[in-house]
Amino acid sequence: MSMIAAFYSGKSILITGATGFLGKVLMEKLFRTSPDLKVIYILMRPKSGQTLQQRVFQILNSKLFEKVKDVCPNVHEKIRAIYADLNQNDLAISKEDMQELLSCTNIVFHCAATVRFDDHLRHAVQLNVTATQQLLLMASQMPKLEAFIHISTAFSNCNLKHIDEVIYPCPVEPKKIIDSMEWLDDAIIDEITPKLIGDRPNTYTYTKALGEMVVQQESRNLNIAIVRPSIVGATWQEPFPGWVDNLNGPSGLIIAAGKGFLRAIRGTPKAVADLIPVDTVANLTLAVGWYTAVNRPKSTLIYHCTSGNFNPCYWGKMGFQVLAAFEKIPFERAFRRPYADFTTNTITTQYWNAVSHRAPAIIYDFYLRLTGRKPRMTKLMNRLLRTVSMLEYFLNRSWEWSTYNTEMLMSELSPEDQRVFNFDVRQLNWLEYIENYVLGVKKYLLKEDMAGVPKAKQHLKRLRNIHYLFNTALLLIAWRLLIARSQMARNVWLFIVSFCYKFLSYFRASGTLKV
Ligand SMILES: CCCCCCCCCCCCCCCC(=O)SCCNC(=O)CCNC(=O)[C@H](O)C(C)(C)COP(=O)(O)OP(=O)(O)OC[C@H]1O[C@@H](n2cnc3c(N)ncnc32)[C@H](O)[C@@H]1OP(=O)(O)O
Numbered sequence: 333m334s335m336i337a338a339f340y341s342g343k344s345i346l347i348t349g350a351t352g353f354l355g356k357v358l359m360e361k362l363f364r365t366s367p368d369l370k371v372i373y374i375l376m377r378p379k380s381g382q383t384l385q386q387r388v389f390q391i392l393n394s395k396l397f398e399k400v401k402d403v404c405p406n407v408h409e410k411i412r413a414i415y416a417d418l419n420q421n422d423l424a425i426s427k428e429d430m431q432e433l434l435s436c437t438n439i440v441f442h443c444a445a446t447v448r449f450d451d452h453l454r455h456a457v458q459l460n461v462t463a464t465q466q467l468l469l470m471a472s473q474m475p476k477l478e479a480f481i482h483i484s485t486a487f488s489n490c491n492l493k494h495i496d497e498v499i500y501p502c503p504v505e506p507k508k509i510i511d512s513m514e515w516l517d518d519a520i521i522d523e524i525t526p527k528l529i530g531d532r533p534n535t536y537t538y539t540k541a542l543g544e545m546v547v548q549q550e551s552r553n554l555n556i557a558i559v560r561p562s563i564v565g566a567t568w569q570e571p572f573p574g575w576v577d578n579l580n581g582p583s584g585l586i587i588a589a590g591k592g593f594l595r596a597i598r599g600t601p602k603a604v605a606d607l608i609p610v611d612t613v614a615n616l617t618l619a620v621g622w623y624t625a626v627n628r629p630k631s632t633l634i635y636h637c638t639s640g641n642f643n644p645c646y647w648g649k650m651g652f653q654v655l656a657a658f659e660k661i662p663f664e665r666a667f668r669r670p671y672a673d674f675t676t677n678t679i680t681t682q683y684w685n686a687v688s689h690r691a692p693a694i695i696y697d698f699y700l701r702l703t704g705r706k707p708r709m710t711k712l713m714n715r716l717l718r719t720v721s722m723l724e725y726f727l728n729r730s731w732e733w734s735t736y737n738t739e740m741l742m743s744e745l746s747p748e749d750q751r752v753f754n755f756d757v758r759q760l761n762w763l764e765y766i767e768n769y770v771l772g773v774k775k776y777l778l779k780e781d782m783a784g785v786p787k788a789k790q791h792l793k794r795l796r797n798i799h800y801l802f803n804t805a806l807l808l809i810a811w812r813l814l815i816a817r818s819q820m821a822r823n824v825w826l827f828i829v830s831f832c833y834k835f836l837s838y839f840r841a842s843g844t845l846k847v
């Protein structure tokens with residue numbers, strides 16, 4: 333019997349960010365392994381015209397939750413959606429709901445965050461820092477609370493090369509930042525943002541670091557742990573391989589490459605691609621919840637959930653594997669044939685951006701205009717290139733994360749728990765994982781059917797022929813122009829023609845002799 337699964341049975345668990353990528357997988361695993369848990373409270377807001385109940389209904393009826401329904405048929409009765417808006421200082425939770433949460437919660441998993449790199453500092457602080465502070469305040473009033481697990485990111489200290497399992501202080505205290513956000517206007521915040529974030533690349537990593545400081549400062553006598561995942565990718569094993577539901581991290585770029593929009597990236601092929609499957613993060617998080625509650629460590633332990641030091645993969649190799657997967661699993665209606673190269677040179681990147689990205693987009697938009705349609709490719713390409721430029725920071729560096737706590741936890745698990753809550757990425761086969769990832773992107777993000785694969789392959793063949801035809805025509809035109817202008821080119825041309833003629837004559841003569 334799994335000790336971790338048994339631990340969560342009968343528990344009331346509060347999850348923030350349960351509608352997000354990681355939150356859904358965490359919730360699914362909890363229900364599947366501990367169907368006897370008492371209740372999962374999820375703090376959530378209505379979105380895209382859907383009420384809380386409609387959102388929960390949609391999640392429970394998604395493919396991700398198919399297995400849960402078999403082991404926990406009354407799953408819908410065990411979810412309590414509670415209205416909350418982390419954008420508001422008091423989280424906007426009603427008095428009655430607050431009462432229930434305070435008196436019943438046993439475990440908190442705080443996953444909610446803004447993960448956008450370009451978020452305005454005010455918003456990022458509100459969500460990643462102030463909301464964390466508010467939740468900790470709530471947690472301190474929960475008499476039955478056994479553990480509070482905060483999800484941060486392995487990149488919260490990406491300004492360092494080697495990152496230990498400690499909380500690194502930021503120069504300005506989080507409290508001062510929170511206060512200043514209340515009275516500074518947007519223009520001043522915009523001005524001071526670069527100074528505040530310093531050598532971090534964006535407001536996301538900076539506010540996640542501030543969030544960790546808040547956890548440290550406001551922990552009171554709470555039993556807290558922090559999980560720091562690196563780049564979270566599609567599921568590896570559970571509930572099935574390849575599940576993914578948003579464009580963050582590599583997923584968006586896989587689509588862009590597979591559809592033939594993205595053909596070169598400024599990235600270091602030898603830099604470690606520290607990807608971690610989302611189910612691995614969920615497993616480690618649940619194991620951390622159990623360990624923290626049962627062993628009550630004296631200090632806040634930090635767990636790096638990374639792959640680089642256990643089983644490294646590199647961007648160059650990963651790009652190659654992604655391209656190989658496109659051969660087997662092509663995406664439908666590709667713009668160009670998939671091809672993506674990593675280059676470290678800025679000039680080469682600019683060349684590829686002009687020739688391989690912008691020029692085809694302009695030509696295609698010209699074609700759309702000619703055929704009476706609205707041009708859209710240039711706009712899309714500009715957006716894509718902006719996204720890529722924001723991810724470049726992570727594609728050109730490698731980090732070392734120490735993993736003593738993660739390894740210690742692994743050794744504390746029973747063999748059964750090591751199997752059920754597996755977070756040992758040494759067993760991960762990257763080739764297989766990447767292939768499943770590409771398949772998952774096709775199925776769950778692009779909603780493309782596998783029945784369309786032969787047609788997609790045919791389309792790619794057609795694109796290849798067009799590509800060859802286009803290149804040959806371009807070469808001939810260039811050559812023709814050169815011959816018209818240069819005597820040397822004419823001489824070379826004459827030499828080639830006479831050489832070919834002699835070659836053919838020789839073969840004809842030797843053929844006649846044989847007869
Ligand atoms: C051979 C290939 C190898 C592959 C190899 C890849 C390596 C890739 C390494 C990543 C390394 C990250 C490492 C951080 C790890 C953490 O800890 S951070 C957690 C993850 N967070 C993220 O990834 C967030 C990144 N995204 C963002 O911040 C914002 O989406 C951006 C990039 C600033 C774009 O903002 P925006 O222009 O306002 O766009 P947004 O409203 O988000 O979306 C606009 C359109 O772009 C699309 N879009 C959004 N994001 C993306 C994306 N990532 N890609 C493409 N399209 C996107 C949207 O679907 C949307 O389309 P429409 O609905 O308009 O049709």
Ligand SMILES: NC(=O)C1=CN([C@@H]2O[C@H](COP(=O)(O)OP(=O)(O)OC[C@H]3O[C@@H](n4cnc5c(N)ncnc54)[C@H](OP(=O)(O)O)[C@@H]3O)[C@@H](O)[C@H]2O)C=CC1
Pocket residue numbers: 348349350351352353354355375376377378379416417418419420442443444445446447459483484485486540560561562563564565578580581
């Ligand atoms: N994805 C990644 O690559 C990585 C993620 N992480 C961390 O993991 C955690 C989960 O990330 P992930 O699941 O990928 O992120 P998602 O963007 O998929 O999910 C974010 C969650 O936060 C919720 N949320 C955002 N704003 C509010 C709000 N104002 N009120 C209530 N809820 C809100 C979202 O709710 P809604 O559905 O309503 O928008 C959603 O449930 C985050 O803490 C992130 O920093 C760490 C490393 C890498």
